[in-house]
Amino acid sequence: MQLSNHASSVLETSMQQNKIDDAEKKEIEDLISALPQDRVVIYKNVVSNPIGDIYRYNIHIRIQHMLTFVTFLTLAFTGLPIYFFDAIWAEPFNSLMGGVNVSRIIHRTIAAVMIFSMIYHIVTITLGPLARIKLGIFDIRRTIIPLFKDIRDFKDDILYFSGNRKERPEMDKFNYKQKIHYFAAAFGNLVMVISGSSFLFPAFWASILPDSMVAHFQELMRISHPHEALLALLVIAFWHWYNVHLAPGRFPMQWTFLTGKITREHQIEEHFLEYLRNLVEDPEEREHLRDMMESRELLNDDDTEQKMDAGDSSS
Amino acid sequence: MINKLTIIALFINVVLYSNMATASFDDDEACLMCHKYPNMARITDDGARRSYYVMPEIFANTVHRNVPCRDCHTYINELPHKKVDTGVTCNTECHSIKNPATGKPFSHKIIYDAYSKSVHGRKKIETSLENDKPYCITCHTNPLYNPKEEAPPKHIIDRCVLCHEDEKFAKQWYKHTSRRINEVKRSSIEIVALCSSCHEDQKLIDRHVKQAKIDERALGKKFPVAVESYKHSFHGKLTKYGFTKTANCLDCHAEKDNYYKSVHEILPSRHEDSPVSKTNRVETCKRCHIYADESYANLDPHPTSYQEDNVFRYYTEIIYSLVGDFALAALIGLSILETIGRRRDGVAWRLLHGSSWRRKSKRGRDRKI
Numbered sequence: 001m002q003l004s005n006h007a008s009s010v011l012e013t014s015m016q017q018n019k020i021d022d023a024e025k026k027e028i029e030d031l032i033s034a035l036p037q038d039r040v041v042i043y044k045n046v047v048s049n050p051i052g053d054i055y056r057y058n059i060h061i062r063i064q065h066m067l068t069f070v071t072f073l074t075l076a077f078t079g080l081p082i083y084f085f086d087a088i089w090a091e092p093f094n095s096l097m098g099g100v101n102v103s104r105i106i107h108r109t110i111a112a113v114m115i116f117s118m119i120y121h122i123v124t125i126t127l128g129p130l131a132r133i134k135l136g137i138f139d140i141r142r143t144i145i146p147l148f149k150d151i152r153d154f155k156d157d158i159l160y161f162s163g164n165r166k167e168r169p170e171m172d173k174f175n176y177k178q179k180i181h182y183f184a185a186a187f188g189n190l191v192m193v194i195s196g197s198s199f200l201f202p203a204f205w206a207s208i209l210p211d212s213m214v215a216h217f218q219e220l221m222r223i224s225h226p227h228e229a230l231l232a233l234l235v236i237a238f239w240h241w242y243n244v245h246l247a248p249g250r251f252p253m254q255w256t257f258l259t260g261k262i263t264r265e266h267q268i269e270e271h272f273l274e275y276l277r278n279l280v281e282d283p284e285e286r287e288h289l290r291d292m293m294e295s296r297e298l299l300n301d302d303d304t305e306q307k308m309d310a311g312d313s314s315s
Numbered sequence: 316m317i318n319k320l321t322i323i324a325l326f327i328n329v330v331l332y333s334n335m336a337t338a339s340f341d342d343d344e345a346c347l348m349c350h351k352y353p354n355m356a357r358i359t360d361d362g363a364r365r366s367y368y369v370m371p372e373i374f375a376n377t378v379h380r381n382v383p384c385r386d387c388h389t390y391i392n393e394l395p396h397k398k399v400d401t402g403v404t405c406n407t408e409c410h411s412i413k414n415p416a417t418g419k420p421f422s423h424k425i426i427y428d429a430y431s432k433s434v435h436g437r438k439k440i441e442t443s444l445e446n447d448k449p450y451c452i453t454c455h456t457n458p459l460y461n462p463k464e465e466a467p468p469k470h471i472i473d474r475c476v477l478c479h480e481d482e483k484f485a486k487q488w489y490k491h492t493s494r495r496i497n498e499v500k501r502s503s504i505e506i507v508a509l510c511s512s513c514h515e516d517q518k519l520i521d522r523h524v525k526q527a528k529i530d531e532r533a534l535g536k537k538f539p540v541a542v543e544s545y546k547h548s549f550h551g552k553l554t555k556y557g558f559t560k561t562a563n564c565l566d567c568h569a570e571k572d573n574y575y576k577s578v579h580e581i582l583p584s585r586h587e588d589s590p591v592s593k594t595n596r597v598e599t600c601k602r603c604h605i606y607a608d609e610s611y612a613n614l615d616p617h618p619t620s621y622q623e624d625n626v627f628r629y630y631t632e633i634i635y636s637l638v639g640d641f642a643l644a645a646l647i648g649l650s651i652l653e654t655i656g657r658r659r660d661g662v663a664w665r666l667l668h669g670s671s672w673r674r675k676s677k678r679g680r681d682r683k684i
Contacts, residue, residue: 082553083552085546099557104558203611214614215615216627219615219627219628223632231642234642235642238647239650
């Protein structure tokens with residue numbers, strides 16, 4: 001396949017960072033050029049282990065996801081019946097959570113766990129890239145930081161979904177959806193922590209803010225806390241679950257959040273640039289891909305054709 | 316046969332009568348002569364049905380059982396009596412009951428005077444909007460001693476009579492003291508319900524707001540939304556769920572000193588002696604929020620999003636709703652677009668062969684596109 005300029009640049013950077021020698025470089029380039037041009041053909045023909053083939057998230061990220069997952073739902077379930085106090089389901093739901101005498105303690109304790117998870121995450125995502133910069137293997141395109149390319153990807157993906165483009169864009173380790181989701185969650189988290197603290201420590205906020213702002217700030221927080229919670233819950237229910245459970249190809253669920261691995265098929269489909277890096281970093285992956293493509297007679301290099309010819313003549 | 320029935324009837328009558336006699340009070344003034352009849356009632360000029368039936372066995376278990384009728388109904392001077400215009404007022408001195416502490420005739424005068432000076436103070440008979448204010452009996456009925464107890468527990472009375480000898484006396488004291496110990500304060504939920512019975516009445520609120528405008532008289536800013544906004548505040552929500560440590564109406568609007576008196580002395584927030592007035596607010600917040608200061612007292616305990624009440628909240632709410640609706644529509648829209656758009660990838664193929672656990676099925680093996 002012929003790589004786009006952006007993909008070639010990603011591949012080039014990766015080979016430089018991994019100090020790939022010329023022989024290996026040629027092998028990688030040969031393999032890539034021998035792949036069919038249509039990525040759909042590639043990902044539909046690779047063999048994938050449902051619980052994941054390619055390393056994606058380290059154990060810290062997985063723990064943080066688990067913490068966020070558990071704390072978020074617990075916080076939502078203990079908090080919602082208080083906000084929707086006059087809804088028909090509020091009273092029984094609140095009783096289910098142990099009544100307000102219990103749920104208020106749960107809510108605060110779990111909030112503390114959530115803040116711990118947030119700090120833990122900040123430490124992880126700071127130290128990781130710092131270490132990579134030091135080792136000279138840092139690539140900003142491989143991080144969650146939004147870039148202009150994401151806007152282009154978003155546009156291209158919409159064009160593809162609406163039938164105005166032949167293929168989905170080549171996306172990086174984190175695609176535009178994941179970046180939006182991540183920063184929405186990060187922002188929401190911050191809003192929840194600040195607004196929550198303004199309920200728990202109103203006197204503290206009143207003492208540090210100017211008198212003219214105190215009431216407005218508190219009102220803003222009183223509105224923000226439930227609205228943000230509701231928005232987050234809806235995003236989880238309608239979007240996150242869609243993307244990780246319900247979207248075509250993901251049903252019933254992805255195992256990445258537990259195993260830290262992504263399936264080969266998914267990586268090629270939605271994170272093709274990251275897959276190129278995987279090819280550079282992991283000789284075994286190249287081996288696998290070559291074998292799989294060869295076994296399905298999808299490699300269009302000269303060797304394969306010769307082999308096929310020989311096979312045909314012998315049969 | 317007839318004789319037998321007569322005897323049985325007589326026997327039943329005697330039993331019933333004796334029961335009634337033990338439970339009833341001393342009707343020295345012979346009021347029950349007429350008021351014992353259940354049909355003792357009339358329809359007032361306003362069309363309201365009023366019953367004047369007194370059930371002696373019930374009255375005998377109420378806290379006023381020892382007060383003769385005419386101690387309160389002082390205007391009754393002859394039988395049959397004339398039409399009653401004024402009714403009972405609660406500041407009347409009892410002639411028959413002495414205050415055991417002072418030896419003087421008993422009365423509710425202290426609390427009545429305190430109440431009269433409060434914003435709720437009114438006369439018994441009022442015709443203007445004053446009539447909306449609560450009179451004593453709006454909040455206080457003539458309660459039974461201990462509605463849950465049919466009779467004082469035997470094991471307690473058994474102990475009392477060993478010294479106090481007279482069982483009737485012991486039972487009276489038990490009823491008097493146990494009631495006051497059992498029901499020292501109304502619960503927060505009861506207090507909110509009680510205040511709400513008037514302050515949540517939209518018609519009442521409307522006519523007072525209207526009249527205040529005509530009179531160009533100041534009315535509390537939160538008066539029209541008092542209950543609604545309280546219910547939407549943290550204080551209100553937690554109270555609703557039975558949490559008792561959070562503020563109910565009286566925790567802020569009544570003075571901290573002598574709760575039982577101060578709840579009768581409620582003043583509007585514009586009155587400088589009110590605990591929620593601008594000058595006293597900080598101290599009132601400090602009753603619970605020990606770190607409260609001037610700045611803290613700016614927080615609104617009755618928040619609403621009405622434009623006339625809080626413009627900032629009103630617009631914030633609108634912006635948040637728009638952002639929320641937009642985000643939701645965008646997310647669902649994108650999901651639908653993606654599902655439809657990816658039909659080209661083959662949804663059926665994906666369900667059968669997608670990289671989920673279904674790939675473990677044999678159907679996914681050795682495929683080629």
